[in-house]
Amino acid sequence: MAGRSYDIVIVGSGPVGSAVARTVADEAPDLDVLLVEAGPALSDPPGRHVRTLPNVEDIARAQMLAQAGRVSQPPQEGRIAARPGTYLIGDGVVDSDDTGMPAAAMSTNVGGMGAHWTGSCPVPGEGERIPWIPRYEFDTVWADACGLLRVTQSAFDGWPLGAEVRSALSAVFDEGRAPDRRVQPMPLAIEIGRSCERYWTGIDVILGDVIERGAVELRAETLVTRITLENDEVTGVMIRDRRGEEEYIPARAVFVAADSFRTPRLLHVSGVRPPALGRYLNDHLQVMALARLDDRLIPAAARTRHSRTAGTLELFSGVNWIPYDRERFPFHGQIMQMDASPVPIDGLDEPWPGSIVGIGLFGCKDIAAEDRVAFDDAAPDETGLPGLTIRYRLTDTDRATIDAMKKAAADIAVALGGPVGGEEPTVLPNGNSLHYMGTVRMGLVNDGTSVSDRLGRVWDVNGLFVGGNGVIPTPTACNPTAMSVALAIRSARRAIEDLRGATPCTKEESVAT
Template sequence: MTRPCPESVDVVIVGSGPTGAAYARILSERAPDATVALFEAGPALTDPPGMHVKNIAGDDARRAAQRRSEGLRPHTSLTPSPYADPARRLQRPGTHLLPDGYQAPGEDGLPALAMSTNVGGMGAHWTGACPRPGYGERIAFLPDLDELLDEAERLLEVDRHPFAGAPYTDVVRSRLASAFDPGRAPGRRVQPMPLAVHRRPDGALVWTGPDVVFGPTTRNNPNFRLYPDSPVRRVLVSSDGRVEGVRVGDHDVRARFVVVAADAVRTPQLLFASGVRLPALGRYLNDQPQTVFAVRLRDVPPPADISETGGIVGQSGVGWVPYTDEKPFHGQVMQLDASPIPLVGDDEPAPGTIVGLGWFCGKDLQASDRIAFSDTELDDYGMPKPSIHYTLTERDHASLAAARTEIMRAASALGEFIGDRPLVLAPGASLHYQGTTRMGPADDGTSVCGPTSEVWGVTGLYVAGNNVIPTPIACNPTLTSVALAVAGARDIASRLVLENAASAATGGDRA
């Protein structure tokens, strides 16, 4: 049953993905007396809310949950597709595309840009990869970044060796290491990909969704409430630049602090709709250019035992070729297909021997790559209609060419090619959109928020998500965005404690 909307709370969180969940968890731990309301535009798919769909038992139930995540134009199990040119506009279960406005004339655009609308957001559908940023990916003005990443690993329950002992893991890693490790610093050599997973006592793999981030601490917090199917239309800001709450439908909820964690499109959209229109809002849009390839491992024996583990058959594991400044790419190597399908030659490959390679590039950041919002047109949800302006620069094309060379090196080391050459995916396919409410060390017009994620010029308003990351990060960004959310949540918790103490000392009312 839908709960009645509250009149006032201490903190409103908009969006229930990994970063919104991180705010709720840290506040529940550090300021348990604070009242917190989390509003999500989409439905709750699971009990507990925010569970990863890979953990749902049964294909039909999983597909039903994915379809419910696909907004107002669901596509799972629909034929024909409701979208034009599906070869360019990738339609992945659990996500929905911009119906239009994704490519301006003469620009590359982001034809594959996708979102999820459900409790848990895209965190209910993600791959769980949690590498740490390195070198130029790191945020130089955050001296405590490593400690924040440690805390993010705790919330996401990251396992740094999730497939230790899998039959082909050592083969894949040693072959990649021979090709890539020479000259690399110890921490940036080929290694297992840290994954947000844990194993049950029976050995089955459980994928981290925002339900894990919320954890029992948040779910058992009597001062926390989750409101699904409750889209927020406005952030309420006073004339003197202080957040006052949010508008949910036609109801105003007063709040001392508001956190907008609604993804890289809808977070700047909500700020724009609320009159918070900083110069950098929506700008420095960063989608990681991506190239992919596949191989069949050569000269490996059939595995002695095959066991399903939460959607991946753990034969080759997931390998990681980290970013360096000399090789500014992030390589992810994981099993693609464990079924005995004759993809190469006439022989049936042993399960687990088909390995996919994905190389992500850091974008050449430019302010002109942006999401613009209309003052006159509305989208399907009644919000300012977004349009994408996005162009790959000469530097981006050079980076992609170099990444293709690197992925061919990796493929040559591993086995027999499947296909003739690496495929460059359509812009937007990475799902790793960043920068649209980027963080900065100073309010100089090139950022939307400061080092604690508080929006410049609006006291008490915070932003969260991959969109806060300001660097041309090439690795999977969720761990970093959760780390930034930890810092923001700690800041709010500290301010709540201080404000409440001051109010108590003067006999005031904290509301």
């Protein structure tokens, strides 16, 4: 059965898919837009970040829905437990030889990971930027992306420890850096209310009122099972709703932003299989540590201003940032002030509010075509689509990067006062950052090493776009969400041009396009 036709169908309602929908709705209101999401809405109105829900019961319910009904299991020796709101792709078994991606996880809900993310939006530095996108062009769409995400660096102004932490870090890490790459507050996707309440950005913020005013139609609990093609041109999609009923939706263009695993899978089942599809998979190397602030960094106001209930924990009393610097600090650092510990730390039952600081470092993966997600047509998952198998290995270069990150994390802990309990930094298992990239990567020419052109158009298929972290082709250390949204805005604008009659993608796309 054929349903209503649309100008563009967007697959996946996360930050990227929603940014595409918002861009098309705002800049081409004459076009009909359908936004399709396999998972359920977690809130009413749909798309709120779970952290903004009114009580713990609502949050727990939303996280269970996002986990597709899977009950979270406690961690076991040698196995990884999924974070609330996500579920593991594999069995979570950690191998001693650094193979596989045991912590790889996903969520299935309206808003995608945008309902669960930390909101960190660091600006990529030299070496992280895509070299063939002109700086002025990227900076323009970066500003647009930060506007959609409501990015600010003033979310925790006034917190009495923020300046002291930055001062201590600056003394160690700022020398020789450009002014915009010195230690500073983390850019965060968050809004501050009149009563200083913090509202983390979900897709409700990104979409604005486009659903209410009918500019975009959202269909939740609807799985896109195939993109339909005729003579290498998109004609629409096949969908299946939660009742199991299937429908053909005609469309002039399809934009797939499902995630770095499900986007290449949908192309695979649709018969779109360029050589690079699913390859070049990479995730950030990740090291964590805890530090206790030196007493000299804790002003009297911090000891008296904030009261707390014993045993409670607020994870985001403030977030500072050590930016990536290719020559001096080729990592991305998040320094997160924790108001209190939920358990006694280092012999003290009640540390001063804010005196325990979490240190998170992200490093660049040594990217290889052999690291990939593969699709098993003979072993479908619960959706009926091919099962996912991840093939992934750390290289000697990666291990050297991790050693350097451990040293850097230890240096940060010393700069702030010292490691909690004398513990060394911890290396987190592959896949833990949830920042999966590369599987539908962009490229300049159709030479078999990329899936899409520099504007996200899939090679050799007219009307088919891809977006999300999977299009990022460069090794990066910074959180990729804002970068992916910026790239998606570029792609959405090109989709509008194509739908209005501009020259479509050809087999030999050149730099000039």
